[in-house]
Amino acid sequence: MGEQLKIFAPATIANISCGFDVLGLCLDGVGDEMTIRKVTSKGVRITKIIGQDLPLEVEKNVAGVAALALLTNLDRELDFGFEIEIKKNIKPGSGIGSSAASAAGAVFAINRLLGNPYDQTELVKFAMQGEQLASGNAHADNVAPAIFGGFTLVRCYDPLDIISIHTPKELVATVIHPQIEVKTADSRAVLKPTVTLKDAITQWGNVGGLISGLYTEDYDLISRSLKDVIVEPLRAILIPGFDKVKQAAIEAGALGSGISGSGPSIFALSKGKENANKVAKAMQSIYENVGIDYDIHVAGINAEGVKVIDQPILEL
Amino acid sequence: MGEQLKIFAPATIANISCGFDVLGLCLDGVGDEMTIRKVTSKGVRITKIIGQDLPLEVEKNVAGVAALALLTNLDRELDFGFEIEIKKNIKPGSGIGSSAASAAGAVFAINRLLGNPYDQTELVKFAMQGEQLASGNAHADNVAPAIFGGFTLVRCYDPLDIISIHTPKELVATVIHPQIEVKTADSRAVLKPTVTLKDAITQWGNVGGLISGLYTEDYDLISRSLKDVIVEPLRAILIPGFDKVKQAAIEAGALGSGISGSGPSIFALSKGKENANKVAKAMQSIYENVGIDYDIHVAGINAEGVKVIDQPILEL
Structure with a gap:
């Protein structure tokens, strides 16, 4: 008990001209900071949001909803829980994946603190539940690059198939x-x-x-x-x-x-x-x-x- | 004077499921044989077609039309001409680029006999005139792979932009x-x-x-x-x-x-x-x-x- 992770949750660009609803890329240096802490009390709590006026209620917060989607999927009940703090640098509604960053960050960190039971595509699925809350559409074109990095292609949703695309260095x-x-x-x-x-x-x-x-x-x-x-x-x-x-x-x-x-x-x-x-x-x-x-x-x-x-x- | 080339003009598969009108690939070992001969009399003649009943008149033959498109584009008048013989192994109407093979073969060989004044994309343009005759549609999705080989993408027609795609060996x-x-x-x-x-x-x-x-x-x-x-x-x-x-x-x-x-x-x-x-x-x-x-x-x-x-x- 007692571990915590401080993570960088990046902004992303979805669509990228011709790639409507399928392509996305992950930005360097633009994003939120989140601290996710394993605590003795069960469940998920959003304890602090700095920088934006967003709901602390877990069910109304994209990070909270994504985290719950992951925990609900676990095949065991945990005797501990998680606290999430978010330093929100990406403005909601800006079009660079603000909700995706929070959702991706939450599931990435919790997965890591649990010993990585889920792969990246599964994390995208959980994070998509946050997108569902944010926009009414469980899309993956921001959460996929936020979790995979680089350029990503969401080839298909059923089943979810995310492809990492080579990214030129310059x-x-x-x-x-x-x-x-x-x-x-x-x-x-x-x-x-x-x-x-x-x-x-x-x-x-x-x-x-x-x-x-x-x-x-x-x-x-x-x-x-x-x-x-x-x-x-x-x-x-x-x-x-x-x-x-x-x-x-x-x-x-x-x-x-x-x-x-x-x-x-x-x-x-x-x-x-x-x-x-x-x-x-x-x-x-x-x-x-x-x-x-x-x-x-x-x-x-x-x-x-x-x-x-x-x-x-x-x-x- | 007196040079001739015997060439292999390959069959091709266009579309390749998702790539309607843009993707194509070139087949190994399936195709026509053509002999193109530089002769003293000007113009283009189709002297022989073996294996299929196709028109010998230059203006009604896809190889002839493609050849004429190339020669018309030259910035000089030639004091010689070309004879084309075709051993037609690909059945017209089969859906594996029969007309494209003849058109691509003709322009490839004539370009070679002229010292390669045109690049591959330009050859595709001339060969497309043969496709126009064959199907009423100057498409490139068979002639592009016939000329470039491998997998090709016709990204755009205006201007014509053909991309060679890496082809896995197996x-x-x-x-x-x-x-x-x-x-x-x-x-x-x-x-x-x-x-x-x-x-x-x-x-x-x-x-x-x-x-x-x-x-x-x-x-x-x-x-x-x-x-x-x-x-x-x-x-x-x-x-x-x-x-x-x-x-x-x-x-x-x-x-x-x-x-x-x-x-x-x-x-x-x-x-x-x-x-x-x-x-x-x-x-x-x-x-x-x-x-x-x-x-x-x-x-x-x-x-x-x-x-x-x-x-x-x-x-x-």
């Missing part, structure tokens, strides 16, 4: 978060239930090109493939200045740019940190000109996913 | 051709102009999985990804016994099975030649039981594409 993300609210419900509502076969073929050609470009580290091919003819044209309208920010990113040398998750954050991918910084300047200049507040991050790709940053052994 | 194809006619017009007519977003996402998840499995030589992942939820359910009905043949292939150990191109050939992919032979037996037993004639091939993947098999220098 790929750097720029993400800008305009301080406006886009409700997940709205971003779902603008989608159409059908698409033309022609557009679908274009999209899966680009998915094939992007995956190929990632494996062969062909930055030109990655750039040519970072296109979304299906979702971006519908959702872009919900994000003020989207077209201008994207254009500024491309003109500044980005390989591609698109909506991060369901927005409102806009991401760009570049080759190398220097380019990514130039792209950041170009993107933020658009929001500065019109007076929209923003956060901006320049981040490499985090190949590890959730990770332990401190593991003191406490004597209780 | 992958072996089985192709069965039931001797029935499926008109290309019919196989196009059953397609629907729209698809559900849900099915489209499933399909591009599988495209991503298949491409990833090819690069990592993960045969299980290749197997899980060889699924087509969009086109196969509509086209299968045009091919007698499709479901049974596919099921027999899978039960005999194939990684996956589907319609080759627009049919009627049915392909399966297996790990290793031994498995592919077992799969062949299982597939042919279905047609034997119902008395449908068939051709069957077991073939490795041809990484080279069209190739020179003999290059005598003739003295005229």
Whole structure:
């Protein structure tokens, strides 16, 4: 008894242009810190949330719900429990996987404290229950990269099949978060239930090109493939200045740019940190000109996913 | 003057389950032989076709049309011409790229005899003119693998962007051709102009999985990804016994099975030649039981594409 883990729970970018609902990537250095402590009293408690006003009730908190999903699945009853503290750096609703970070962090740490009874795909399943609470949709495109790290493909949900995709070392993300609210419900509502076969073929050609470009580290091919003819044209309208920010990113040398998750954050991918910084300047200049507040991050790709940053052994 | 090339023009499988209109692969040992000869009289002539009753008129022959497309594009007028002989082993209408082989072979050989002024992608463009004649649709999903070899992805047509995909060494194809006619017009007519977003996402998840499995030589992942939820359910009905043949292939150990191109050939992919032979037996037993004639091939993947098999220098 008495162990605790301090972990880093990373932000993630879902969809990545052509890969709507299947692709995601994990960011380096952008994310929450969580402390998960094994305690003598049974069950799960969220003891503290710093940085955001989020519910402490376990059943209303994504980390709590994900943790309960894991514990309920265990084939034994524990005679101890867990306390969770969250230092929330990722703003909820920003479109870079805020709820996914909390859910992924909780299940990763509890699994570790239990001696790793579950593999990464099983952890994704539990974390998806947190996503269900957050958005009404148990999707995996943020929790998968948060847990696996790097680029991930959610090939299939039934059964859940998550593939780690090779990540070129020089790929750097720029993400800008305009301080406006886009409700997940709205971003779902603008989608159409059908698409033309022609557009679908274009999209899966680009998915094939992007995956190929990632494996062969062909930055030109990655750039040519970072296109979304299906979702971006519908959702872009919900994000003020989207077209201008994207254009500024491309003109500044980005390989591609698109909506991060369901927005409102806009991401760009570049080759190398220097380019990514130039792209950041170009993107933020658009929001500065019109007076929209923003956060901006320049981040490499985090190949590890959730990770332990401190593991003191406490004597209780 | 006086050079001639004897080449092997390979059969190809287009679509490959999830990769409708974008993926293709090149077969080893199944294909036509063509002899292309530089002659003093200008223009292109088809001098002989062995094995099939196909038009000798240049403008009505896919090899002729493709050759003319290349020659018309040259920035100089030649003071010589070309004669083409075709030994046609691939049956037209079989669904394994019969027209593509002739078109690809013609442009490959003429390009070689001219000192290779064009790259592979440009050759695909010329060969697509042959496909336009053959099917009314200048598609590249057979000519691309015929020219590049291995697995290819036609990411985009405008501009044409063809990607060579890594091909695992142990992958072996089985192709069965039931001797029935499926008109290309019919196989196009059953397609629907729209698809559900849900099915489209499933399909591009599988495209991503298949491409990833090819690069990592993960045969299980290749197997899980060889699924087509969009086109196969509509086209299968045009091919007698499709479901049974596919099921027999899978039960005999194939990684996956589907319609080759627009049919009627049915392909399966297996790990290793031994498995592919077992799969062949299982597939042919279905047609034997119902008395449908068939051709069957077991073939490795041809990484080279069209190739020179003999290059005598003739003295005229």
